[in-house]
Amino acid sequence: MVRGKKQQYFKKLDFLRTFHGRNYTILTKADQLKPQISRLKMKTELNRQPEELLVEFAQNGHLESFGALYQRYYSSMVALAYSVLGNRDFAEDAAQEVFAVACRDLICLKHRDRFGAWVAGICRNITRQMIRQATKTAVSNLPPLVQSQDNPEHRLDVVCRAVWQLRPAERELIVLRYYDGFSQAQISKVLDISPQAVNGRLIRAKRKIAKYLKRNGFTGEEL
Secondary structure, three states, X not given: OHXXXXXXXXXXXXXXXXXXXXXXXXXXXXXXXXXXXXXHHHHHHHHOOOHHHHHHHHHOOOHHHHHHHHHHHHHHHHHHHHHHHOOHHHHHHHHHHHHHHHHHHHHHOOOHXXXXXXXXXXXXXXXXXXXXXXXXXXXXXXXXXXXXXXXXXXXHHHHHHHHHOOOHHHHHHHHHHHHOOOOHHHHHHHHOOOHHHHHHHHHHHHHHHHHHHHHOOOOOOOO
């Protein structure tokens, strides 16, 4: 009888050891996740911060703040570069270079609320350098027109050429608004112009595109 009780006791002891061992393992995994959760919370909080504060933190060596600025403006820099280069891969390379320069020179930025406009200026300089170094411009590299107007590729080619006929400042607006889907408020922030100016310039650019398309045989219904 005593032997049976001892066996039950040891079985209970083994069960408790196993249970506590598993529980300990679960707690250990939770502890391992804590730094990741903290980083995620910090990233979320940074994304909510005003631009001026992120710039101030980044100027004082807080790399995560510069990372938040990168996330906020990377896609717009790609779009700006694309409006000059006409090649998505080159545009992404240019955007990477933009932020390398921005990281190096950020301490020189005095107006912290104009970070978007500042990096846009860097982007224009870098794309101009890339164009000068290239043997051909993006426009001259466009494929020859497909002549059949019933072919969707032909319509796309003509629209692309209409966009490339615009002045650089107009082309920036069109690419930001219609190729990458930025709101007028976002465009205003990046280009450092008022939303009203964005709207007016977009209207004028679209009129130029419409005239170009009509000269190439497109009717009002197709427009």
